Amino acid sequence: MKIALDVLGGDLAPIVNIEGAMAYLAESGDSAADLILVGDEKMIESSLHSYNYNNSKVHIVHTTEVVGMHEKPSRIFKEKPDSSLVKSIQLVNAGKADAAVSAGNTGALLASSLFLIGKIPGIRRPAFAPFIPSNKGGFILCDAGANANPKPQDLVQFALMAGAYIEHLKHRPNP
Numbered sequence: 198m199k200i201a202l203d204v205l206g207g208d209l210a211p212i213v214n215i216e217g218a219m220a221y222l223a224e225s226g227d228s229a230a231d232l233i234l235v236g237d238e239k240m241i242e243s244s245l246h247s248y249n250y251n252n253s254k255v256h257i258v259h260t261t262e263v264v265g266m267h268e269k270p271s272r273i274f275k276e277k278p279d280s281s282l283v284k285s286i287q288l289v290n291a292g293k294a295d296a297a298v299s300a301g302n303t304g305a306l307l308a309s310s311l312f313l314i315g316k317i318p319g320i321r322r323p324a325f326a327p328f329i330p331s332n333k334g335g336f337i338l339c340d341a342g343a344n345a346n347p348k349p350q351d352l353v354q355f356a357l358m359a360g361a362y363i364e365h366l367k368h369r370p371n372p
Contacts, residue, residue: 201285201294204236205263206301211236211244214300219248222255229254233294235281236260260284270304274312282306286313307343322347324355326362337363 202218204211215234222229231254234241238259245255262280264273273283282301286309288294299306307323316323324340339359344351363372 198230198296199233199294200230201233201235201258201288201297203281203285203297203299203301204234204241205260205281206299206306208266208300210263210300211240215241215244218255219245219250222250227251230295231256233258233285233288235285235288236263258284258288264302264305266302268302268305270302270308273305273308283309283313286310290314303343320354320358322351322354324351324358326359328366334367337366 202214204214204218207214218232218234222232229251233256235258238257241257260279260281262277264277264280264282268277273280277283282299282305285294285297285299286306289297290313297310307325311323322344325343326337326339327341329336329338337359339355339362340347347355360372364370
């Protein structure tokens with residue numbers, strides 16, 4: 198598995214994102230997914246010098262732009278096409294990454310995903326779906342407040358998507 202990480206996304210970027218990536222590699226060892234660190238190459242390389250990590254698990258994709266937390270999501274494709282956030286989603290769309298992770302602008306992340314990857318035919322609105330660990334094995338909190346005015350049809354679709362997600366994630370039929 199390959200995970201694209203928007204190193205420049207988030208309020209405490211890039212330090213926290215690189216620290217998190219290196220902690221993940223240290224804890225996961227040989228079973229770790231490959232990480233594609235997306236951001237300013239020189240900055241990433243200089244940050245990595247203080248870590249001992251498996252070089253074969255880390256790849257860097259250079260970008261020159263950052264999407265700020267207060268920028269309008271609808272403008273990022275025209276104004277910041279080489280941003281770390283957009284490039285992370287492009288890597289997934291191109292099949293070069295299996296997943297993208299960003300602590301950056303949520304609206305821009307959603308807009309990038311919809312514009313570049315699209316949604317399942319028949320699904321009206323996307324939903325955020327964090328996995329919440331619990332003593333009973335965890336659950337999916339589908340939508341998580343991302344849609345302010347969902348219609349009844351959306352709620353049904355959110356439930357179906359959450360069910361399919363947990364079925365795949367936990368190999369639990371008919372959750």
